Amino acid sequence: MIRTYEDSDVRYTYRDALVESLRSTGELKVGQLHLLMSKSLGFCWGVDRALAMVKDACREYPNRPKWLLSSLIHNPTVNEDMLKLGIGFLHGPYAVQGAYEDLSEKDVVIVPAFSARVEDMEILRARNVTLVDTTCPWVIKPHKRAQRYIKEGFTTVIHGMVGHDETLSTCSLVENSGGQYLVVHDKMETQSLAAFLRGDLSGKMLMKWLHRDAALPGFDPDVHLKKVGIINQTTMLATESREIGDIIRLALLQRDGEEGLQDSFRDFDTICRATQDNQDAATEAVKENPDFFLVVGGYDSSNTKNLARVGDDRNIPSYHIEGVECLQGVITHRDRVTGEILQTADWLPSARPLKIAFSAGASTPDTILGAVVRHIAELVGESLPVFEEPTPKA
Ligand code: SF4
Incomplete structure (x- = not known):
């Protein structure tokens, strides 16, 4: 029998009828408040x-x-x-x-x-x-691809976060399969890698620019970056992952030419479907130009951190919070660039009507997001409709 986890009683523990309704309609207008809800968000x-x-x-x-x-x-x-x-x-x-x-x-x-x-x-x-x-199973995908790279003599370049549980397990798998890896976190680090590949930066300088645990001890860029295969931690920002792939490809094209590239470069998108869907849906929500964008999820959740960045290109004020306890006069939130936990006053605009977009990470229970939405409605002085809470199917 195929198990449908969506109907499991565990999931019902974390369900919230208001969030379910908002997720399906995508928006709700009550008085002076316009809520925009990403149509894909929360538990994957x-x-x-x-x-x-x-x-x-x-x-x-x-x-x-x-x-x-x-x-x-x-x-x-x-x-x-x-x-x-x-x-x-x-x-x-x-x-x-x-x-x-x-x-x-x-x-x-x-x-x-x-x-x-x-x-x-x-x-x-x-x-x-x-x-x-x-x-x-989505985490297995980059593992399998890395093992294939090792067999073909490629070094695995991981777009991911050094120290994140998933990347730690991928790095350990590569090491124990006799391969080499290099972790790049963002476009800035990738530009250093590209400069090395083009011959504009020494291997020693490259390793100085990257995290000290970005590679195994003894990693030698001159030896280990002849053939490069890219994978992504499943929860990175998909648009950034694609740009990173393009930057590396272009640098290798300059180094090896079109023909050489066939032997020196591989790229395989291992961003998971849930991450991609949540990012796409959040992008749609921020296109409506909300007054601000609120993303709810654990501060150590990679996919939540990256969701909080989708409004950056449009200069939408965005806050990553863990839950309703972060909304106490000031807003307590994680800075998207430095990772610092900040407290910001005057975060709730006084102008009305107020348009707010919401999203939540793949590890965020609907109940936590629901509490945030209700609290904001209360702060704005609007009453939200009450929905009957769902119950598990028999
Ligand atoms: S976000 Fe969810 S679906 Fe994607 S890899 Fe993580 S657990 Fe799997």
Whole structure:
């Protein structure tokens, strides 16, 4: 039987009827308030699936110690809910000290949707724990492509974030498969890579410009950047990923010529469908020129960070917040460029009518977004319609 995670009871825990209605209509006008809702936002299929698998594990192994290798997804509310279910954490901010070292066959370990480092998987198998692997199938795509590059003698260039769980697992896979990788975070870093490829920058200078963990120790640009294959962390900004691919392609074209390029360059889009859909829908919403754009999701959620950037080209004031607690007189939000958590006063324009666009990351429960929308309506002095909350199908 094919399982439809959208109908799982876990998903209903996080559903919100107001958000469901706004998502389907795309907008709502009440008095002086015009709400523009991205038609694709919030939980993706991979998150639904991971949550359903956790719930199944709780049913199947009610009396065994259960652990998450690290955050199931990048949302603090959901991770706190995991603690409430009695699931401990082995790595990360909620980790129980010593638990990882003490694992044995009595334990059940849940691998998060971002996958895991090869080193961790080897330890878990050696300890004979029961594994519940929630790795999203979309995350497998860049893994497979990287392994193909290695076989063909290419170095994998990853458009991603050094230290992000998904990129850590990809880098570990490349290393353990005998390959080399280089992580570039943005266009600026890619321009340095392009300058090296064109012969305008030394390998030593290139490595100085990049993050110190962007490559394996001993990575030598002169040796390892002869053949380059690109993949993306699944949750990056798709438009930026395409530009990065173009920058590298052009530099290699200048270095190797049209014919040489066939042997020295590969590009494969591994942005996941949910990320692409949420970014496209947010782009449509900001085209309506809202007074501001509000994106709700965990500060460590890569896809949420990138969603918050879709309004930048149109100079729409944009805020990335974690939830309603960020709207207390000042707005507490993550700066899209520096990553700093800022507090900004006078964020709510006094002019009326007020048009606001909303989106939410693939790891953001609808309930959190719904609370934000209701609070803003309250601040503006407008009453939103009340919708009947959905219930799980029998
Ligand atoms: S954002 Fe994409 S890759 Fe990540 S869990 Fe969701 S579907 Fe999978």
